[in-house]
Amino acid sequence: MTADFDRRAFLDGLLAVGFVSTAAAMAYPVARYLVPPVSGEPETASAVAAKASELKPNSGKVFKFGNRPGIVVRTPEGELVAFSAVCTHLDCTVQFKADTSQLWCACHNGTYDLGGNVVSGPPPRGLEKFAVNVRGEGADAEIVVSRA
């Protein structure tokens, strides 16, 4: 009788532990969904900047590189280069100036050459340079920009 009672109590306890564990396993992800942890910024590795046919020599295009702007330029010689379009001075977005073939920040007149180096103005350092690859051929070829 006592042995039977002990076995039953043991099984009830085991069942209770299993039930509580299952409930916790269900409740935890629900709680995490409702109150999510602060997530870090995932770093974008690469992005399609433009169709290759879009960019004529001596022209540039600002594109979305994750949550930051990037800029891809086809130099007057036809080479493709890409940089972060975030000015290193106060984070404004730089643009391509065709008349000088330079990257220019309108906020404080910072200028960079097509190597990303500071030419003039207040930027303390050059622009982050990205690697550029062309994927595909013909009219559908895409300019893929990646972190170097």
Added chain:
Amino acid sequence: MRRGLCVQFLVALVLVAARASAQPANSCLTCHATQQDARIASPAALFSQQDVHRERGFACADCHGGNPAATAKAQAHDAAKGYKGKPTGPQIIATCARCHSDAELMRRFAPKQRVDQATEYATSVHGKRLASGDTNVATCVSCHGAHGIRLVSDAKSPVFPTNVATTCANCHADAKRMAGYKLPDGSPLPTHQLADYQTSVHYNALTKGNDLSAPTCNDCHGNHGAVPPGVGAIANVCGSCHAVFAEKFATSVHKQIFDKGCVECHSNHAVQKPSDAMLGVTGKGICQPCHTAEDKGDKGAAAAETMRTEFEQLKAAIDTSHALIARVKNAGIEVSDQELALREAATKLTLAHTEMHAFEPTLVAPIIADGTKIAAAVDVAGQKGVSELEFRRRGLAWSLAAIVLVVVGLALKVRQIDQRRQKSDV
């Protein structure tokens, strides 16, 4: 084999001895290094360590004259051999300029280096005072040192960008040394420039931001031709880096009124990080006392207050949108387009701050309007994200409720089956 090695060793010895005998004798270092008086011994010690001139083959006699081959003091310090001892005042400039103003000679050692330092120095306040007989002023050695001179690019050089302010302050923060000197307006030359500069945004960028292009003393005053920027030239000096501000300021009504240009609002040595609070005639607004809030007809006061209000409103809109987007993003909803748009809104705010230097509210308003429009669009997207989030949460609540209902139902069903079984057993 062994004999061959011996011959090689002897040849090497002879070559080393020949090389040693080819070195010019320098009795200056030998003799001065053994002197007890530190004033006499330390120059030799410093010159023997790291010195850009010694490393390029120059010796004591190239500046001090004399006969370095002689071992007796009288012959070594022979005036007939050009001995001039310790150069002072104008002699220092002449001694350094003998090489540093010689383009042909300098090309052999430092082809990129300028050769107009002495000419520039003659135009400086230091040079002019020296020419008038004041030997208390700075000469070449005051900044570069006399012995143990390092390249300007050497971080330990007293004229390396991060060390320039302290080097200038060696004299300019010394109240005793500066006593009697006056500014062009007749007021005493202050000695708190270094203390002021060390509170500035420029000093912060240079020393904490690792930005060696941030200005220090010589970037505004010149180095060899050091003078205080004259009235009317200040905007040009600041504009050499802050070009757009200088351009906008040149179109403003203040251009004709502000004798000291940029300095009137931003100070000179203690330039602080600008804030919206500076703009206006209330609180920390620096437009007072020229403009006052009490004068309701003061167009300048009204313009300043209008622009500040617009800046604050756009900044608040961006901050609010940022917080909203961050909340939605943290819940796992894609918002990179909105983040990008907010960067554009922030760019508009910076552009508006720049445009403000023309002191014309009608030029600022359209830029602010653009920024506000972007922030408003981001808000709409953010609110959609919040709605989506609430929808997902409601969906989760309904799913959970359904699951709990099923579990409870199952439990009741099991209990009912048990009860039936017990009854049938009875």
